[in-house]
Amino acid sequence: MTLTNTPTAGIAAPTGQQFRITAESEPGGHAVSAVITELGGTVRSLTVDGEPLIEEFPELGLPKHCEGEILIPWPNRVRDGRWSHAGKDLQLAINEPERCNAIHGLVKYRPHQVVRRSATELTLHVRIYPSDGYPFALDVETTYSVSAQGLKVTHALTNKSDQPAPAAIGSHPYIRVGATPMQDVSLTVNAASYVVVDERLNPVGTxxxxxxxxxxxxxxxxxxxxxxxxxxxxxxxxxxxYRHILEAPNGDTVEVWGDANYQYAQVYTTTSYPSGGHRTAVAVEPMTALPNAFNSGEGLRWLEPGEEWLSSWGISHHFSQAHGTQVRGEK
Structure with missing residues (x-):
């Protein structure tokens, strides 16, 4: 089975190699396939029997809306990119200039190396090296596996520094329930509280x-x-x-789940996906910490030198017998 996609002849994919993993259908089951990119370890595609479970971006394009990105060592925003550690003020690169924030961590900019792979599983590795804004060395090994139930992603973070290192994890999939128009899909998130934000989308309370x-x-x-x-x-x-459910009118469901580490979630909706378009899209983002956690400490994990932290999240589907007759509108 081919595990890598080859970009159009003579043209390199902006996100590097494209690694495909597939769980073949069993009698009465579903075939699940995912494509992971070398740059950022991004989940570019996830399908069941050819139907999308996430919004995809083109092989020769970039995830302009953070589609499928892995967010380490922080999800969401750090206000002004500034935080303090050991009596020093640190400055992260501002990569959301319109709001003057540092957003979505560091690994999405970095190429990953293959550790091991099979038809149904891929493990990638990247090291975050010390920088002015994040003076720590952090190894990130991520394993992606597919089965008839969907996709499972397991992160293993190891502190390679000689001092405790802060870390948090998130992911940014835009969910689809096959071809069902997303405005017709119901979303269930069982939460008691939400974060109140200012005009720059930074937390001001709950x-x-x-x-x-x-x-x-x-x-x-x-x-x-x-x-x-x-x-x-x-x-x-x-x-x-922790389970967040999206349900189509015909009963098909897609579930975004996280283990006990994922005590927070971000939901982003838009009616103009992609930029300037006219489709409804929703990102359901499992997170281990709240926005601006480097300053608030809410959910932030401090890893001791040499300590490893394991966590898992994923996307699963439960398609009804009426799956093939679902409404098809948005393309």
């Missing part, structure tokens, strides 16, 4: 979701939502996992 449009427990339609919002005080499932 508030209960009860009685507000931020209450997603009843599964409102995505088309009704206007969110770029972090949620906390999530309710875990009986197995201790």
């Amino acid at each position: 508030s209960p979701v009860s009685g507000t449009p931020m209450d997603l427990a009843a599964g409102p339609k995505v088309g009704w939502l206007q969110l770029d919002t972090a949620f906390l005080d999530l309710t875990p499932a009986p197995d201790g996992m």
